[in-house]
Amino acid sequence: MKPAPFKYVAPSSVDETAGHLEQHGYDAKLLAGGQSLIPMMNFRLVQPEVLVDLNNISELSYIRLDDDGGVRIGAMTRHYQVERNPIIAEHLPLLYETMPHIATVQIRSRGTFGGSISHADPSAELAAVSITLDGQFKLLCKRGERWVKANDFFIGMFTTVLEADEVLVEARFPKIPERTGWAIHEVARRPHDFAMVGVTACLTLDGRNRVQDARLVYLSVGEYPVEAVQAEAILKGQEPSDEVFAAAAETAATQDTDPSSDIHASSDFRRHLVIVLTKRALRTAFERAIDNSQ
Amino acid sequence: MNDHVNVSILCNGKKYERMVEPRLLLSDFLRHELDLTGTHVGCEHGVCGACTVLLDGLPVRSCLMFAVQANSHEVTTVEGLGTPENLHPIQEAFWEAHGLQCGFCTPGFLMTLVPFLKENPNPTREDIRTAISGNICRCTGYQHIIDAVQLAAEKMSNP
């Protein structure tokens, strides 16, 4: 399975990259980690005329803590770097816990944050987590730059709001509020496979340990990560309990998500898993929130 | 479309310079340009791990890289690990514990394990299972491989 021929350019700066994209538009594809793109090219499912290799752009590889407690991740930061970074461990623990769930060791040596987000696989953990953590992405092109909320970024199967001439350069996450707990739960055929269903959750409690804010974002339940807005609404203001969690889970499964069937799981089974995982994730997130409040 | 690009790669301590098509996969480059056939190709879609090599010390799937991307980087393949007369402790351990049968997946396992054992000099069997979950073996059922890794860890901590 050899890829079709392509013209290859390897810019060394973001500006150069923008120039290539301006010139070639949809004829070009950006090569980040290559762990998703190159298999598709080997299968000849994707045959770009021009391949713009981002791997020489060192300016896109960083993890920084802002003064306001927010975290910035450069788009070409590799998964293994995020996986081992103390800033991520301390300030974005949900992301830190998510990293080992992503594929395998070898994939994480090359895969990048920006690449995963831009590829927008509906089973991608990072896409869901970015929404859960209220992330924003910086998109850049010759025409200028713009910030897009993670929640607005994914619009279809492998489809994002990125224009033909834009490149994602940074992800920024605000400081996690006090009294917040988090969880990620997935079920996959083998631990390193794409999840049949996954849920990422954040619960922020008020002074009386009631839910002040909730985020429930699912992967593998649709064409892109789905935030269970109605389930979140059920949780808000409530005193957490198994009954409340069950109600949220039921809502998430029946109202917020509409999973489809494939050879690994039927939509019915997926809905069932949504319920199971939501309850588990909310319990975990709540326990952690309590811990963080002490 | 078929413009060739110059690549300069340091592989197993030796410098190689070649002109290659950009689409030439690193796995094919190593095997057919450099004649280092120890790295094997099992799937070309990044799942089986047989093609694992070290890029700047990190385990990567060489079927998911173009050779041109390795330009100015350092690659280590199984040939850089040891020779029959001078086996690396990991290779010795695999031999003693019968950690291979057909041997096709073996170089990929070895290269995955080199950085793993560096960072985890005393792994549990569970740690090892997770570490090698990105490498498929169809012959061994993994048990003797896990034995081999524990034996290698012992050898490397008592050289």
Next chain:
Amino acid sequence: MTKKYLGQPITRNEDPRLLTGQALFVDDVDMPDMLHAAFLRSDYAHARLKGIDISTALERPGVVAVYTAESMGADWEPGPPLVSPPPTVEDVVFNSRRQVPLVKDKIRHVGEPIAVVIAESRYIAEDAAEDILVDLEPLEAVIDLEAALEPDSILIHEDLESNLAAQLVQNKGDYQAAREQAELVIKKRFIIDRGAAAAMENRGIVADWDVKSQQLTVWDTTQAPIPIRNGLAARYGLSEHQVRVIAPFIGGGFGPKMMMFYPEELVIPWVAMKLGRPVKWIEDRRENFYATTQERVQYHDAEIALTREGRVLGISDQFLHDTGAYDPYGLTIPLNTQSHLLGVYDIPNFTSEIKVVFTNKVLSTPVRGAGRPQGVYVIERLLDMAAKELGMDKVEIRKLNFIPPDAFPYEQHYIDQAFAPLIFDSGNYKPAIEKAVELIGYEQFITEDQPRYRAAGRHVGIGIVAFPETTGVGPYEGARITIEPSGKVNVATGVGTQGQGHFTTFAQIVADQVGVDPRNVNLVTGDTAEFHWGTGTFASRGAVVAANAIHASAMAVRKKILEHASKHFGAPQEELEIEDGQVRVSDLPRMSISLGELAELANPLRGAVEPGTEPGLEATAYFGPKYGATAFGVHSMILEVDIETMTVDILRYVIVEDCGTVLNPLILEGQIHGGVSMGIGNAYYEKLVYDENGQLLNASLADYLIPTATEMPHIEIEHQETPSPLNPLGSKGVGEAGAIPVPALFAQALENALSDYDLEISETPLSPNQLYELLKGRS
């Protein structure tokens, strides 16, 4: 005293090269001026081929040639049948239809090769394959086995009256009478699907026709280099000695690499001869799912008839076997199934009908187990169902029905895959199951552990199954052993090697007889120039047939050593001993000669030799068993099910295995571990999913789920040795044993874990989704 190597856990001779990347696999072969091939394969499962336009492909720079069925002219011919119909059974239906080198007029499965592109690189060849225009008339695909046999079904082979490839009935005793006498009759349908071998190394061929020496050399990832050589010679009008087939190190076989011929094996050498340049074709992983054979589904309608005490009076089983688009292997797999339908049990009455059915899918040929897992699944499931109905313990019902140890050789009174009467040569089942029961703590689990788990809301279950494995089938293998003047011992045999450790086990056998260290025994396998009589590695026969040939040859060389040394020293043979490469007269250490020196003396450059003497220290011997030896085993496991997520965790896995004399315990364990991993794949992870159009939906390793280290349990193995009386070593095969009982074991253990749901599992493989559906149906 001579050392003994056989039975020792000796580390392998072949490993240092494999570990350091210095072992030759087919894709490592590189020849000057070599060209590369890529096949254009059908996207449709069933279609008429109306026309092919290769003109654009030919114009692409770097393309040297493009061939179709038309190009091959008179050389185009389907592959030969690998088996004939069984001669001794009456009323057999046998419609032999074999795979073709390149499609001529009709496509019968997705991936069937339509054209081959020859170019300067594989990359360019794949580019050019996309340039080829194919005019097809798609036809309805025949996928379901029962629908395929309906009278109005579209025909896959239009010269036949139906899609029935073969049919055969076998009987033992009188099942109908047994059924009438029975106090309990249970009937059940079982649907058993299998999967791909998915060896890590895909297939490959390099062919080189040297015009000056008129020699065709072919490197091939085959388990059967000798039949390939003979077949190619016959096909292309060459003498067998003009053709050399080399199977170097092979990255796993498991059955599908034992085929004759794959289309590529016919086409690539033909192209090499036509172009006068070496040609290489390496299968990629996607192709492997379409172009390499697999093992297919069977539907069983089975019945068990018993007394109220649990004694089995008879088994009936009518089943359909899916052979895919062609049937080069005839009835082999389903005959194996029949051979295992009575398990390790003394069942006097049996009737079974096989119907082999053509479908528009990739060919089904033996994959590790080769029909045996299906037979074992049916009998073990029927016994479990009977045990439940009768309120009997699963172990007790098995023990009650075991063939007793004094009943061997036990004749089954019907034929096996070799068309010989099925006879179990030896066995001793009761100690094996009792050992397994003890090792896994069966009693304690049932009485103490499981109730505790249940009280804690955990679903943990235990399973235990027993199974036979027919192994070591003929016809024969051979070996030639030569002691060289250097003292090195050279062994040549026809079987290839795909990781079973032949280089070592065979060396151990030779070392014991000839008195050298196994490290000094050099083995050559899989090269028809070195040895050209034999069949190949399949049906767990290497350790029996090839090993015994090597043993016979080694004994013959030993005899020559002793004869020559006796003459040399003027001492009687009884006073000689051979050790560490030296022959010496006992108690006279100065009267010693090295084997190498003796070999030189036995091959003088000048002088006279006695008439009838053979030169050197060399012997060739063959071995063909009277019939196949029967190994057996018991597998037991404890597993836990998370009934919310349907994930399964195997907590313990215990095996008691009896494959006769153990040649090398390290290698033996490795074979069993590997077999179990394939069995677990077949039970819970691996399934080739075809849609109603014959499209394979999971033709990649991302979606065809092979167990990795995180899915495998730790396996505990205990050995028992009941030697086979059928060969001097007493050995039986074990290559497939690990895989055979696992799906049956899974079904039983899951039912036990989920006993509050009262499941009756009759399908394999299972999956979390299927488990969910099963539980939903019961709550």
